[in-house]
Amino acid sequence: MSNHYRRIALILVFYGVTLVSSVGAAVPVSMTLGYDTDTLTDGIQNSHPHNLSSASSSNIHGTAGESDEVCKFCHTPHGGTAKGPLWNRGDPIGPNGDGTFPLYTGAAELKAIPEAQYNATVAADASLYPNGSSRLCLSCHDGVTAVGEVIVGGTLAALTMSAYGTIDLSSSHPISFVFNAAVEAALPPSFSRPSATDPVALDALERMQCTTCHDPHIDTNDGVYTLPMWRAYGSGATEAADYDNTCLSCHMTTPGAGVH
Ligand code: HEC
Numbered sequence: 716m717s718n719h720y721r722r723i724a725l726i727l728v729f730y731g732v733t734l735v736s737s738v739g740a741a742v743p744v745s746m747t748l749g750y751d752t753d754t755l756t757d758g759i760q761n762s763h764p765h766n767l768s769s770a771s772s773s774n775i776h777g778t779a780g781e782s783d784e785v786c787k788f789c790h791t792p793h794g795g796t797a798k799g800p801l802w803n804r805g806d807p808i809g810p811n812g813d814g815t816f817p818l819y820t821g822a823a824e825l826k827a828i829p830e831a832q833y834n835a836t837v838a839a840d841a842s843l844y845p846n847g848s849s850r851l852c853l854s855c856h857d858g859v860t861a862v863g864e865v866i867v868g869g870t871l872a873a874l875t876m877s878a879y880g881t882i883d884l885s886s887s888h889p890i891s892f893v894f895n896a897a898v899e900a901a902l903p904p905s906f907s908r909p910s911a912t913d914p915v916a917l918d919a920l921e922r923m924q925c926t927t928c929h930d931p932h933i934d935t936n937d938g939v940y941t942l943p944m945w946r947a948y949g950s951g952a953t954e955a956a957d958y959d960n961t962c963l964s965c966h967m968t969t970p971g972a973g974v975h
């Protein structure tokens with residue numbers, strides 16, 4: 716997406732506009748995207764799972780008297796850290812209690828490629844795995860770090876992560892590895908880097924992250940369309956195609972290469 720469209724998309728996200736996607740038939744239902752920052756009493760459904768404010772109707776959110784600032788659980792205009800965009804959260808504690816995470820033990824081919832740097836033996840260095848924006852996600856999704864505690868604002872709400880939202884990296888798709896041209900060349904031909912038109916994103920350092928598949932600002936799960944916060948939302952004719960488009964961005968892109 717060009718910066719221009721990203722900006723428009725963000726503006727829509729901010730004001731919680733109900734959108735019928737411009738891709739028409741590609742999208743089964745019209746959906747409410749983003750946050751409703753409207754008054755607390757107007758009855759507008761405000762169910763984005765990342766709206767943790769007391770104004771929200773999502774599964775996990777503050778109660779009356781706790782914060783109604785929707786962005787503050789993740790961002791702050793003043794006093795933020797450089798870990799992420801004006802980031803208002805501390806580093807994840809992680810299941811080991813020291814900021815490290817048990818990693819997926821598969822992905823043998825990736826581990827053998829030095830340029831990918833994905834190697835469980837160096838996981839003890841918390842700055843390496845997970846890294847980048849995935850650490851931001853895991854500052855709530857590790858299931859340990861207090862969800863409602865932020866840098867500016869202290870405790871905004873007394874919230875803990877659900878079992879549903881707790882992500883175990885030891886049984887999850889590898890993330891935070893570098894996927895540059897050298898890594899692509901070293902992997903079998905059934906893997907390739909996403910092209911510019913693919914509906915997934917590597918980060919600025921060419922790493923796969925949670926944000927390769929998800930966009931934390933867009934609520935795509937309305938119970939009919941079930942892929943959650945799906946970056947590739949509307950990229951195909953059906954939800955199944957949206958899912959395939961994500962995996963096919965990197966997998967089995969050589970005809971006949973077979974299922975890896
Ligand atoms: C649950 C956490 C969370 C909430 C709540 C949240 N954001 Fe974000 N936001 C993120 C993360 C994580 C990133 C970094 C994404 C990345 O690096 O790809 C981000 C990135 C951004 C960026 C940088 C541009 C971009 O899209 O990557 C802007 C601007 C932004 N958020 C604005 C907002 C605003 C305004 C709100 C409130 C309406 C908000 N965010 C609420 C997690 C959140």
Ligand code: HEC
Nearest residue numbers: 821822823824825826888906909915923927961962964965
């Ligand atoms: C940004 C690129 C990218 C995307 C998107 C992606 N993968 Fe992968 N995937 C990889 C790479 C690289 C590996 C490592 C392969 C290895 O080490 O053999 C991998 C590994 C795997 C593995 C094998 C793990 C193992 O133990 O060897 C499976 C299964 C897999 N991915 C499934 C999926 C599915 C399902 C999706 C879509 C929901 C998906 N991937 C999306 C790049 C990607």
Ligand code: HEC
Nearest residue numbers: 764774775788851852855877879880925929931936943944
């Ligand atoms: C401030 C805490 C916080 C941060 C940071 C955060 N999340 Fe969440 N996320 C939540 C909560 C709370 C839920 C709701 C869990 C539930 O309903 O059980 C959730 C739900 C989700 C869901 C499931 C949505 C659905 O429709 O079922 C996805 C996917 C998700 N988050 C991805 C991310 C990603 C990716 C990032 C980082 C870019 C991120 N989150 C950062 C708190 C956070």
Ligand code: HEC
Nearest residue numbers: 849852853856879880882888890924925927928929942943
């Ligand atoms: C390869 C794509 C991919 C990556 C990378 C990825 N997810 Fe997901 N995620 C999915 C899919 C697909 C689902 C829907 C459930 C399913 O099909 O397994 C999902 C579901 C979720 C859910 C809902 C709970 C559940 O188990 O269904 C949360 C929360 C979540 N992801 C958070 C994250 C976080 C945090 C990261 C990074 C640590 C991440 N995801 C990385 C594809 C991905």
